[in-house]
Amino acid sequence: xxxITQSPKYLFRKEGQNVTLSCEQxxxxxxxxxxxxxxxxxxxxxxxxxxxxxxQKGDIAEGYSVSREKKESFPLxxxxxxxxxxxxxxxxxSMTGTGNTIYFGEGSWLTVV
Amino acid sequence: xxxxxxxxxxxxxxxxxxxSLNCTYSDRGSQSFFWYRQYSGKSPELIMFIYxxxxxxDGRFTxxxxxxxxxxxxLIRDSQPSDSATYLCAVNRxxxxxxxxxxxxxxxxxxx
Numbered sequence: 001x002x003x004i005t006q007s008p009k010y011l012f013r014k015e016g017q018n019v020t021l022s023c024e025q026x027x028x029x030x031x032x033x034x035x036x037x038x039x040x041x042x043x044x045x046x047x048x049x050x051x052x053x054x055x056q057k058g059d060i061a062e063g064y065s066v067s068r069e070k071k072e073s074f075p076l077x078x079x080x081x082x083x084x085x086x087x088x089x090x091x092x093x094s095m096t097g098t099g100n101t102i103y104f105g106e107g108s109w110l111t112v113v
Numbered sequence: 114x115x116x117x118x119x120x121x122x123x124x125x126x127x128x129x130x131x132x133s134l135n136c137t138y139s140d141r142g143s144q145s146f147f148w149y150r151q152y153s154g155k156s157p158e159l160i161m162f163i164y165x166x167x168x169x170x171d172g173r174f175t176x177x178x179x180x181x182x183x184x185x186x187x188l189i190r191d192s193q194p195s196d197s198a199t200y201l202c203a204v205n206r207x208x209x210x211x212x213x214x215x216x217x218x219x220x221x222x223x224x225x
Contacts, residue, residue, distance in 0.1 A: 031211060042117065042201065042215035043157075050211060058212070090156055101147065102213065104156040 002027050004105035006091050012113050013078065013085060021076045021108045023091035032074035033092040033102065036060065043090065049074055050096075078110060086112050116140065117204050119216035127224050132189040134219045136202030139183070145205040146178055146185045151218065152198045160200075161187070192223045 004025045013019045025032065031050050035043040045058030049068040063082025068074055074093075078085045088109055094102040118137050126132045138146075145164055149157035163169045163176040163185065175188040185204075189196055199218040206212040 033211075040121070040217060042217045043203075043213075044215075045212060048211050056211070096210075101159055101162055103159065107156040 004091055004093055004103060006089075006105035006108050008108060009106065010109045010111075012111050014113060016080045018077055018079050019110065021078070021089055021091075021110070023074045023076065023105060024072050025074075025091075025093045025105075026072060027093055027103070028071075029093035029095055029103075030071070031094045031096055031100075031102075032068065033094075034058075034064070034066065034074070034076045035090040035092060035104075037088040037090060037107075046076065046089075085110055115216075116206075116214035117202055117216040119200075119202050119219045121217060122220040123222050124219055125222045125224060126192050128192060128194060130192050132192050132196065132221050132223070134187045134189075134200050134202075134221070135184060136186065136204075136216055137184045138202075138204045138214070140204070140207060140214075141180075141183060142207035143204045144207070146176070147203040147213070148174075148176060148185075148187045149201040149203060150198045151201055157201055189221070192221075194223045194225050197221060197223045 007022045033048045034046040047066040049055040065077045090107050091105040092102045094100045147162045148160045151157040161176045163178045169176045173190045177186045199220045201218045202216040203213045
């Protein structure tokens with residue numbers, strides 16, 4: 001089945017650690033995105049990539065990093081510089097820009113312990 | 114002013130009734146509008162998208178767009194307990210075709 005796979009579903013991070021969230025899609029979409037969701041708030045865009053080997057900062061990129069070495073993959077690293085990383089992280093993809101519908105993966109819960 | 118605003122709810126409706134959800138947006142140049150449903154602890158799933166003024170119907174769901182008044186609404190007819198979820202409104206940003214602005218969502222509870 002075509003879709004977006006995120007892993008791990010649950011992740012615990014100690015203070016000062018970097019962690020990487022995986023996102024793989026087999027929809028043949030060019031564009032991929034990372035969003036963060038906090039309780040009672042809308043989704044906020046962290047990074048997006050229009051095409052392989054290219055990515056752009058979203059609205060809240062500080063403390064995060066990404067790479068796009070393959071069309072199918074868009075991993076997100078939450079660095080120790082992100083002071084409040086506990087959140088629900090959502091990877092998404094679309095054919096091109098958001099005039100085309102974006103589809104979400106199942107999400108990853110990150111908790112700082 | 115927030116880019117996309119929704120009533121947070123909760124909106125409680127009896128089973129079989131119509132649930133009406135509203136969303137207003139600030140950028141008059143927005144052209145693409147989306148409704149997502151999100152069950153507790155799950156990721157958003159697309160319900161409908163609408164680009165043109167007027168109504169668009171898909172099964173029990175109807176999206177209504179009024180660009181002049183800058184609002185988009187979602188009607189859920191014959192509401193079912195399985196419709197209990199948070200509904201997110203999303204609007205494209207004309208300044209960047211790769212960015213959507215999301216509302217905080219309206220929580221709907223359908224009473225059996």
